[in-house]
Amino acid sequence: MPAIKAPLVSWHTPETLSPHPRQNLLLGFDRPSTVKKPLLMPARTLLFCALLTACGPVLGITLYKSTDAYGVVSYSDRPIPGSRAFVFGDRMVEQLDTQVQLQVNRFAGGVRFSARNDTYAPVEVELRLQRMGNVQGGASRLVRGVIPARTTMPLTLLSARQPGRPVSYKEKFSYALGNPGQRQLAFRYPLPWRGGPFRLSQGPNGRYSHFGPKGRYAMDIAMPEGTPIIAARAGVVIKTENSQSGRGSHPSGNFVRVLHEDGTMGVYLHLMRGSVVVREGQRVVYGTPLAKSGNTGNSSGPHLHFVVQRNVGLALESIPYQFNQPVGGLPNFTAGNP
Secondary structure, three states: OOOOOOOOOOOOOOHHHOOOOOHHHHOOOEOOOOOOOOOHHHHHHHHHHHHHHHOOOOOEEEEEEOOOOOOOEEOOOOOOOEEEEEOOOOOOOOOOOOEEEEEEEEEEOEEEEEEEEOOOOOOEEEEEEEEOOOOOOOOEEEEEEEEEEEEEEEEEEEEEEHHHHHHEEEEEEEEEEEEOOOOOOOOOEOOEEOOOOOOOEOOOOOOOOOOOOOOOOOOOEEOOOOOOOOOOOOOOEEEEEOOOOOOOOOOOOOOEEEEEEOOOOOEEEEEEEOOOOOOOOOOOOOOOEEEEEEEEOOOOOOEEEEEEEEOOOOOOOOOOOOOOOOOOOOOOOOOOOO
């Protein structure tokens, strides 16, 4: 790729939205970086997207960030004085440490392990035990299983080879939402919003931010903040976030995750703070109001990020899906536009 002679682009954050709603709609897609950026410059934004397109379909893209004396943040594909390198990555992370836990119960004859799942979805867990000492049955052990929603389940028992002496081991506990054994069913999704028509600002495999396994097949739909967001498919609400303002601490911003009957999950991201009207454990059907669209988290402008995921084996990955009617695309903003 030829060297670029000057920084390419500056664009705004949710805290400094353009006063022109049309401009804001044109920037409705996920923003992977972690810096504050001032005023929108549409021509440079197009150049920035062109740079990402030229970089090819990779899982991480290294660019260089610099800030001038006026606080304007610019990007280039080559280092310039005062710039710092950063890497785009798959940043969609949900913390479940307080809801999925490994329980360890020591007793005179050994140790019992169980897993507690306080979520409203099945959770796949894996327990690896290594460097075991004074244990019957070998030096290591691997246990994997699916814990139903709101359930505690025993995993394994370590029995002491010599009773009265302590049992030793090194543990690693991993988990992921969902049951990888469920079979995905064909489904065409109704549009998950009221109003419009709205347009796609980044489609599947969009190189601006839709790379990596969790978001590869996501779609970003540019729409004004406050647009009603509805359930596109029946299921159970299993995770929500409703208190984040602006960029906040969570890349997804405010969101709703819905588990469908076939084990897939629909996730609605970057929602307006305080607008989520469903609770975890609530059953929804198509058309149930979920929230209002917003501009929170890693977002370049007001839009809805909608993705369908499934557990593929201790990991959530996005899967291809289709809406049941056409959604037009904003031209040339990302490589993933239709």
